[in-house]
Amino acid sequence: MNVILVNGSPHAHGCTYVALEEVANTLNAEGIATQIFQLGTKPLTGCTACKSCAKIGHCIFPDSVNEFLDLAQAADGFVFGSPVHYAAAGGAITSFMDRIFYADSHAGRNTFYLKPAAAIVSARRAGTTAAFDQLNKYFTIAQMPVISSRYWNMVHGVTPEDVKKDLEGLQIMRILARNMAWFLKCKEAGIKAGVQFPEKEEGIHTNFIHD
Numbered sequence: 001m002n003v004i005l006v007n008g009s010p011h012a013h014g015c016t017y018v019a020l021e022e023v024a025n026t027l028n029a030e031g032i033a034t035q036i037f038q039l040g041t042k043p044l045t046g047c048t049a050c051k052s053c054a055k056i057g058h059c060i061f062p063d064s065v066n067e068f069l070d071l072a073q074a075a076d077g078f079v080f081g082s083p084v085h086y087a088a089a090g091g092a093i094t095s096f097m098d099r100i101f102y103a104d105s106h107a108g109r110n111t112f113y114l115k116p117a118a119a120i121v122s123a124r125r126a127g128t129t130a131a132f133d134q135l136n137k138y139f140t141i142a143q144m145p146v147i148s149s150r151y152w153n154m155v156h157g158v159t160p161e162d163v164k165k166d167l168e169g170l171q172i173m174r175i176l177a178r179n180m181a182w183f184l185k186c187k188e189a190g191i192k193a194g195v196q197f198p199e200k201e202e203g204i205h206t207n208f209i210h211d
């Protein structure tokens, strides 16, 4: 089993990374393989709503979105980490999330269906719960079980050294990882025991415009 952890910070080894590393190390101790996927500092466009993904099966822009979607197919779980920028998730990871989830669903790839996910956020001081709420919404529109911890998944600091001193934040990361490992093992055991995936329904799309 393997989990991909996305670092949505421009700092490859900054505060968000310290939190993700704590999750990854704990998952590894539970026998789950991990991979950290860095968004880095390359500009990442938002979704242009061109809907090409519905025709070509992937996003029209050849960047980390398609690279991630290809990797994600074989992954069993996901952790998406973001620094808090103006009380929201960072701009790059917001574009990334919009595009991976939109392209995946419009291309009918079904990459995320019933795979567990968690969001983690890193901030100097505030805006954490707003950013956390924002990221969790991608999971609940994609039928992903959301893994929780003993508090909302956040760490505090301006430098990685600060985050290493946030003992409660790091504990939240370890508990989150163990909860995800437990869920993954239960899912695997359930599938082996013959528990079927839920019955599917055709999607119904309504809007609020009436004659």
Ligand SMILES: Cc1cc2nc3c(=O)[nH]c(=O)nc-3n(C[C@H](O)[C@H](O)[C@H](O)COP(=O)(O)O)c2cc1C
Residues within 6 Å of the ligand: 009, 010, 011, 013, 014, 015, 016, 017, 082, 083, 084, 085, 086, 087, 088, 122, 123, 124, 125, 126, 127, 156, 157, 158, 159
């Ligand atoms: C553009 C920008 C906006 C920020 N806005 C906030 C904010 O709203 N609240 C906060 O506590 N920290 C804010 N910060 C600080 C970062 O969230 C914080 O330093 C974070 O831990 C950095 O994580 P990283 O090292 O992984 O990038 C902001 C930083 C930047 C660059």
